Amino acid sequence: MMEYQARNTGFNASGIKYMLAGGTVVAALGLLVEPQALMSKIAPAKDVCQEVIQPQAVLSRDRLSQLLTIPERSNKEQIRQVMQAPYCRLPDLEVRAGSTAKREAYPLAFDPNTWLVVMYEGEEYAGYSFSFRR
Amino acid sequence: MLDIHSVFAVSRGVAIALTLASCAPPPQPDETIRPQLYQQWQVQPGDTLNGVSVIGGLGDIGLSLNGQSVYAPFPGRAQKDPRNCLIFSTPDVPAYLFRLCGLSNLRLGPRHQGEALGTATILHVATLRKQPNGTWAIVEPSKPIIKRFLTRS
Numbered sequence: 381m382m383e384y385q386a387r388n389t390g391f392n393a394s395g396i397k398y399m400l401a402g403g404t405v406v407a408a409l410g411l412l413v414e415p416q417a418l419m420s421k422i423a424p425a426k427d428v429c430q431e432v433i434q435p436q437a438v439l440s441r442d443r444l445s446q447l448l449t450i451p452e453r454s455n456k457e458q459i460r461q462v463m464q465a466p467y468c469r470l471p472d473l474e475v476r477a478g479s480t481a482k483r484e485a486y487p488l489a490f491d492p493n494t495w496l497v498v499m500y501e502g503e504e505y506a507g508y509s510f511s512f513r514r
Numbered sequence: 515m516l517d518i519h520s521v522f523a524v525s526r527g528v529a530i531a532l533t534l535a536s537c538a539p540p541p542q543p544d545e546t547i548r549p550q551l552y553q554q555w556q557v558q559p560g561d562t563l564n565g566v567s568v569i570g571g572l573g574d575i576g577l578s579l580n581g582q583s584v585y586a587p588f589p590g591r592a593q594k595d596p597r598n599c600l601i602f603s604t605p606d607v608p609a610y611l612f613r614l615c616g617l618s619n620l621r622l623g624p625r626h627q628g629e630a631l632g633t634a635t636i637l638h639v640a641t642l643r644k645q646p647n648g649t650w651a652i653v654e655p656s657k658p659i660i661k662r663f664l665t666r667s
Contacts, residue, residue: 451646452609474656475610475641483608499608507609507644 429468437467439486452507459505547593552651573652574638586625587662609644628666
């Protein structure tokens, strides 16, 4: 429709410039949308801290990389040796029958909006996850 | 010399493509995953015995839902396995996966807590716990965790 009109009215060079500029602005606006919102595969966790343990706690890259080498189902003590006190404790869960799952959260030093969540069942380390906060 | 109309059309196309690319959702909402199970039982869901399909196995909780919806128990992600069972994972429960077989209208991709995952007549739920060797063991789920799938929280 617009192109048809343009042809008939002898669309001039300055009109083209405005159109090009408009298109560029639209494209730029598209790129401005927060990339993390588009990339994140998982909605932010809803669970909140039940008890704050160490308000200043953050997890360094070094400690994180050490944690990642510890296999699931290791003894809780192995994790304790690598990690300092967590930022907070999340509400307990019962995932497996008869076993209470305890969860502790550590904001990442290099990305405080991402928390590492560590879960224990009894004396066993169950595993970890990354939770994106708003 | 380039026709002025084609310059216009191309630039507009580029602008639209850029806008769409930057707004498009992540491209793998229906990604299929194949969690490798720890247990190697002889009879498994998906098998066929004398032409009869095995729809549930040891460790599956069978629920009669009569077309009711099943909901995301936590914020998380819904994927599917090769049998079209929904695999739900959530950062709120590290080291666990939930396998839901028998769902229709599967809702895959990122899910908010309480969002529908699908509907079912008969649903089989298995709770999978990660093992040190990377396999997933079917474990005994608690009542509260199963109930969370049945209520919109």
